[in-house]
Amino acid sequence: GDLGMITAQDALVLLSWSGETAELANMLTYAKRFKVPVVSICSNRESTLARNSEIALVLPKVPEACPHGLAPTTSAMLQLAVGDALAIALLERRGFSAEDFKTFHPGGKLGAQLRLVQELAHGTGQMPLLSVGRPMSEAVIEMSAKGFGVVGITDESGKLIGVITDGDLRRHMAGDLLAQPVQEVMSRNPRVIKGDVLASAAMEFMQDHKVTVLFLVDEAGAPVGILHIHDLLRAGVA
The missing domain is CATH 3.40.50.10490 (Glucose-6-phosphate isomerase like protein; domain 1)
Incomplete structure (x- = not known):
C-alpha cells in the first residue's frame, strides 16, 4: 500500500x-x-x-x-x-553541510556536537569583566561573583586584551597584590573563539590548549559571551 x-x-x-x-x-x-x-x-x-x-x-x-x-x-x-x-x-x-546535518539531525550526541558555541555560551550580563586601570581587589571580587575562575580585561575601546585566572593570582601572590592594577597581573593575548564555531570544535580547542574557559569575541575583538567546558559537557559534547 x-x-x-x-x-x-x-x-x-x-x-x-x-x-x-x-x-x-x-x-x-x-x-x-x-x-x-x-x-x-x-x-x-x-x-x-x-x-x-x-x-x-x-x-x-x-x-x-x-x-x-x-x-x-x-x-x-x-x-x-x-x-x-x-x-x-x-x-x-x-x-x-554540517549545518544541514544539524537541521535534520538535531537530537543526540551528534546534534550536540553540531550546535554552535553561541548557543551554549553565557551572555553579556554573566561575563566577568573589568577595564584596565582597575585594582586587583575588584578582580578577585568579580572572579568570585561570576564563578568562572577567570576575569576578562578590556581596553578603552572595549576590546579583550587579557585575562586573569586562578593561576595568575598564584603567580603574583604578594603583599600588595590587591592594590596592583589588573594589567600588571593579567595574561595578555588570551585564547578566544568566535560564536559561529561548532561546539565540537570548541571542545577540541579547549583540550588542545588545556583551557576550561573561553571568551567569545566579535569581529572587533570585544567580548560577547563566555563558555565553560562544563557547558559543553552538559550539552552532551564529549
Whole structure:
C-alpha cells in the first residue's frame, strides 16, 4: 500500500544478491507502470532485477564468509559499502553541510556536537569583566561573583586584551597584590573563539590548549559571551 507514495520524481534503490528476490517483483512491476527509475545493486548482470533497472550496479560474486556459503555475510558487507559510497557521493554533489546535518539531525550526541558555541555560551550580563586601570581587589571580587575562575580585561575601546585566572593570582601572590592594577597581573593575548564555531570544535580547542574557559569575541575583538567546558559537557559534547 505504501508504494503509492513513490512517484516518477523518486528513484528506487533495490538490493538483492541474486537479483531474483521474489519480494521485489511487486516493486519492479510498480516502478515500470509509473515510470519510477530503478537502481539495482546485485551480483548477477543477467538477473531479472538487473535487466529491469535503469542503472545496474553489479558486484563481484565473492564467496560468503559463512562456512556453509549460505548466510549473507560478505555479500551484505559489499552492499553496505556501495550504499555508503552512494550516500557520500550524493552528499558531496548536493553540497550537504554540517549545518544541514544539524537541521535534520538535531537530537543526540551528534546534534550536540553540531550546535554552535553561541548557543551554549553565557551572555553579556554573566561575563566577568573589568577595564584596565582597575585594582586587583575588584578582580578577585568579580572572579568570585561570576564563578568562572577567570576575569576578562578590556581596553578603552572595549576590546579583550587579557585575562586573569586562578593561576595568575598564584603567580603574583604578594603583599600588595590587591592594590596592583589588573594589567600588571593579567595574561595578555588570551585564547578566544568566535560564536559561529561548532561546539565540537570548541571542545577540541579547549583540550588542545588545556583551557576550561573561553571568551567569545566579535569581529572587533570585544567580548560577547563566555563558555565553560562544563557547558559543553552538559550539552552532551564529549
